[in-house]
Amino acid sequence: MVKKxxxxxxxxxxxxxxxxxxxxxxxLVDQLKEKDIKTVxxxxxxxxxxxxxxxxxxxxxxxxxxxxxxxxxxxxLSVLVGNSNxxxxxNTAQSKVGFLRDYIFIHLAKFFKRKVVAHQFGANYTNxxxxxTPSFKIKIKATLDKTDLLIVEGTFAKKQFHFLHDYExxxxxxxxxxxxxxxxxxxxxxxxxxQKEIQLLYLSNLIESKGYRDVLxxxxxxxxxxxxxxxxxxxxxxLEDVEDEMFSSAxxxxxxxxxxxxxxxxxxxxxxxxxLYGEExxxxxxxxxxxxxxxxxxxxxxxxxxxxxxxxxxxxxxxNYRLIPDMVNTENGFFVNPKAPAEISxxxxxxxxxxxxxxxxSKAGIKYFNEHFTAEKYVxxxxxxx
Numbered sequence: 001m002v003k004k005x006x007x008x009x010x011x012x013x014x015x016x017x018x019x020x021x022x023x024x025x026x027x028l029v030d031q032l033k034e035k036d037i038k039t040v041x042x043x044x045x046x047x048x049x050x051x052x053x054x055x056x057x058x059x060x061x062x063x064x065x066x067x068x069x070x071x072x073x074x075x076x077l078s079v080l081v082g083n084s085n086x087x088x089x090x091n092t093a094q095s096k097v098g099f100l101r102d103y104i105f106i107h108l109a110k111f112f113k114r115k116v117v118a119h120q121f122g123a124n125y126t127n128x129x130x131x132x133t134p135s136f137k138i139k140i141k142a143t144l145d146k147t148d149l150l151i152v153e154g155t156f157a158k159k160q161f162h163f164l165h166d167y168e169x170x171x172x173x174x175x176x177x178x179x180x181x182x183x184x185x186x187x188x189x190x191x192x193x194x195q196k197e198i199q200l201l202y203l204s205n206l207i208e209s210k211g212y213r214d215v216l217x218x219x220x221x222x223x224x225x226x227x228x229x230x231x232x233x234x235x236x237x238x239l240e241d242v243e244d245e246m247f248s249s250a251x252x253x254x255x256x257x258x259x260x261x262x263x264x265x266x267x268x269x270x271x272x273x274x275x276l277y278g279e280e281x282x283x284x285x286x287x288x289x290x291x292x293x294x295x296x297x298x299x300x301x302x303x304x305x306x307x308x309x310x311x312x313x314x315x316x317x318x319x320n321y322r323l324i325p326d327m328v329n330t331e332n333g334f335f336v337n338p339k340a341p342a343e344i345s346x347x348x349x350x351x352x353x354x355x356x357x358x359x360x361x362s363k364a365g366i367k368y369f370n371e372h373f374t375a376e377k378y379v380x381x382x383x384x385x386x
Contacts, residue, residue: 177378
């Protein structure tokens with residue numbers, strides 16, 4: 001087994017910016033430490049601007065990102081010089097600025113004759129690649145061909161790299177594992193009980209295309225039109241994205257969210273947290289009956305929050321999109337169309353009337369998680385590549 005790895009990616013340091021990719025990177029770092037494998041980290045999460053994580057715009061060029069990446073290149077060079085013969089694990093990007101950083105890092109690593117295992121999260125590489133000029137496509141192909149192996153989250157994502165030489169052997173599909181340690185022996189299926197409160201949970205960054213507004217509208221229907229005893233927790237930062245249509249900024253989206261609560265008298269029914277971590281997040285999943293992520297986000301891959309929902313027996317209501325169907329099926333959850341809040345409210349209402357069907361799905365979710373998505377399986381699958 002490998003004794004040391006150079007790890008290039010984003011940690012969850014200080015919880016400044018937490019997403020599925022950073023959680024998976026931190027999981028790997030922590031697990032390697034437990035296995036006495038030394039790691040030397042080049043952390044994408046650090047910035048010259050201490051408040052940058054609150055001001056970032058997903059998918060858009062920003063000068064702060066450029067300066068941060070230049071400093072990271074010097075850090076990478078120093079690490080390669082100081083750790084001879086150490087292989088490199090790197091989280092790659094699906095944006096132009098991110099690729100330029102990857103281009104330099106991968107070429108530097110191969111100049112020093114290192115084994116390079118890249119890990120691409122998300123499932124938007126086809127759109128990224130096809131939107132580039134012919135000359136830039138050549139750079140992408142030549143750079144990724146230099147890697148020894150490329151990890152993706154599932155078979156859907158693997159097909160996006162068909163332009164690489166021998167991609168069927170070079171690109172390896174490894175599903176995510178759950179970062180948090182959960183004692184599965186203490187997790188039992190959930191039940192919907194008569195007259196008792198039904199809890200919904202949305203846990204992801206509040207980006208328009210993640211579908212949080214659809215969840216909010218579904219809560220309004222359930223409470224004010226169907227008279228159901230429903231509450232909801234929203235946890236995540238309001239972030240701006242280049243694909244936004246409804247809101248001009250993150251602050252605009254946030255203002256609209258709270259105005260909607262007041263207008264529809266939902267202040268006592270909806271709770272908002274900028275983030276939930278550790279025991280607070282575990283408590284939220286334990287309490288919730290349904291997890292909702294009706295996403296059509298352009299960079300969506302295999303959301304870790306869906307795995308968390310399955311692990312706790314929290315029934316997911318999600319879109320049949322990208323890599324989400326690798327985790328959710330008709331036995332352990334429900335699929336809805338994007339921008340369809342009425343479908344969400346109908347499913348919740350139906351399960352309230354048919355609690356036995358709900359419990360079957362909760363039980364199936366726990367079983368499916370334990371069979372496919374534990375942290376131990378994830379880490380071992382990666383380590384065997386070195």
